[in-house]
Amino acid sequence: MLVIRPIRESDFDALMLCAEESGIGFTSLPVNEELIRGRIDHSVESFARNATSPGTEGYLMVAEDTETGEIAGTTGIEAAIGLENPFYSYHISKVVHHSRRLNVHNVVEVLTFGNNYTGATEICTLFLRPEFRGGLNGRLLSKCRFLMLAQFPDKFSDIIFAEMRGVSDEDGNSPFWAWLKEHFFSIEFTLADYLTGIGQKGFIADLMPKLPIYVNLLSEEAREVIGQVHEKTRPALRLLEKEGFSRRGYVDIFDAGPTVECMRQNIDSIRRSFTARVKIAEHGSAQDYLICNNDFQSFRATATKIGVDVERNEALISQEVADALLVSEGDTVRVVAL
Incomplete structure (x- = not known):
């Protein structure tokens, strides 16, 4: 288990x-x-x-x-x-370029940098x-x-x-990053990804283009993976x-x-989950449930077959499951059917 x-x-x-x-x-x-x-x-x-x-x-x-x-x-x-370190992302939106005089109407996608x-x-x-x-x-x-x-x-x-x-x-090469690297950066995707993972994100704010990027200006390979x-x-x-x-x-x-x-x-x-009291008992009509205790600092959760008595609002679990969840009979657990 x-x-x-x-x-x-x-x-x-x-x-x-x-x-x-x-x-x-x-x-x-x-x-x-x-x-x-x-x-x-x-x-x-x-x-x-x-x-x-x-x-x-x-x-x-x-x-x-x-x-x-x-x-x-x-x-x-x-x-x-x-809240402490900035979290960056691109938002895809559309911009309309229209000229009534020339009868030209183009809708283009742009990537906007933000938090x-x-x-x-x-x-x-x-x-x-x-x-x-x-x-x-x-x-x-x-x-x-x-x-x-x-x-x-x-x-x-x-x-x-x-x-x-x-x-x-397999080598960690990203088509999208390849385009960014060519125009704005001089480091490999694996290094950029690693630096972000260890919290050294300053290079992003320093080198990332601040103005929206027109998607149609990217390479075909970069556009395809967005x-x-x-x-x-x-x-x-x-x-x-x-x-x-x-x-x-x-x-x-x-x-x-x-x-x-x-x-x-x-x-x-979350919508389907509910709380029930623990009843340590055998259950002949058990189904797969996800179940957790209600102790945050000693949080425990598992997926197993349990019985649910809706009328009595009881979760019928084995002693093994109770021990794994650090609960006793009469305690409250939260469950959701799988």
Whole structure:
């Protein structure tokens, strides 16, 4: 059984392994020991802070195999981005060029540089190691964050968004970045991506074009990947779209991968989730559910088969599941059907 829990300092080696296996383009997990330790320390401090409103907190969690103790992957939430370090994105919009005298009417797309997601909550750092992919594990790692958002809404913004990894090849070459590099930068995509991951974003403000970029002036290769996702990211995008996330015209400034967003109360798993009392009992008609406890600092979540007694408002779970969630009979849990 995989159980989601807050990351600990002792998980450093496991998180480094996730960073190495995630590959180029996974900005939130660069292979940098100092940064990885910093993210762990920040998460530990954030959980201990027990904030009552969204701020600079970053909550990083891991999926632990209860039988072996092995870490299967990681997932995270940034409570409010852009408050300390700027968060940049491009917004795709249209400009009309019209001349009545010449009878010319052209509608062109432009990319406008900005910080429009400042203060929003970002779901991020989702990575499941290859050997654990299958069954309910992927949905657990992604959807556990929605149970946290539902159970502790005061800690997060009303707007929830996620950046999707854009198109790049096996060597980390991005067609979109290739055009930017040629005209405005002199560094490779992998270095730019890495510098952003370790928090050194000053070069973006220094070198990124401040005026809108006309899309029709980009190379054909760059235009084709705007708003497209990396092939390994497509399952994650489909899952978020089923939850109600949609595109609002924002893309990443490096690889032009799309950003998707949803109002917190409109996320499907949040709308369908409910709280129930724990009843430790056998259940003959169990179904797949995502379930979490109501202790933020000792947050636990798992995906398993449980029974639900609607009339008594009870979640019928095994002792094994109760132990994994750190709950006892009579405690309150939040559940949502998978």
